Every structure is written in C-alpha cells, then in structure tokens.
Amino acid sequence: MKYLKYPVNFKSLLRGSQDNFCKIEESIAYNIMMIITTSFGEIPETPSYGSIIWDLEFNQHIKKRDWEDLVRKSLLKSIAEFEKRLSLSEVSISLDEIDDKELSSSIRRKANIVVKGSIIESLIPFSFHTKLNISPISQ
Secondary structure, eight states, X not given: XXXXXXXXXXXXXXXXXXXXXXXXXXXXXXXXXXXXXXXXXXXXXXXXXXXXXXXXXXXXXXXXXXXXXXXXXXXXXXXXXXXXXXXXXXXXXXXEEOOOTTSOTTOOEEEEXXXXXXXXXXXXXXXXXXXXXXXXXXX
C-alpha cells in the first residue's frame, strides 16, 4: 500500500511521481504529529481529533505532573482512536525547563513526547519521538 507524504506536492502527484509517497512508518509518524499539533475542535468534521496540549498551554493553575498526565491520557486516547495501523504500547511525556537565553522569553518548557507500539500489519516495532516548545505554565 502507498502512503502520502505531507505536505502533498499536487503538481508532482498529478505527474505520477513517486516522490509524494512514503513508508507506513513515516505515514504513522506524520499522523501522530498531526494529532499532537492539532487542538480539539480544530477540524469541525472530526472534533475529537487532536490533543489537549493546546487547551492547557496557557493554564497557569496546573502542576507539571498533572499536565504530563492529562497530555499522556489525551494522546493515548486520540492515537488509539485515529491511528488504527498501530498497536499502541506506551505514550510517555516529560516537561522540561528550557534555560536557553536565545529562545523567546515566552517559551519556558519543552515537552518530550515518546510513542511506542508495533505496526499491526507487520508486527514491526514502532517508535516516535518529538519535542515541543511550550509557553509558560506554573509549577
């Protein structure tokens, strides 16, 4: 089966080029990143697609541990619902302080997100890791 890369180059696609296609691992990673970076309700036709990260971004009353737990549960649910090609085994979140003076003063924390599982059709282990800069939240 062929999977489309993002962003799609429609000119190339219409010419029949294979440059727009990727392996299943890359396609799953694209979808997980889309889930992470999409807020709930952003896609009107599928309001439950996304994660709670952006709803919590400016919440000054949430503790770090609670933020990590809410985001982990949100991603577990969304990835299980919207990435059926993956047998999900683990989602881990850690929120770390940023000490880099060169970054914008509005960025205080970095979320490290790890998703592990196996690809259902082949049982090949799958691992995804990303880091996101997050605005200030309380301790």
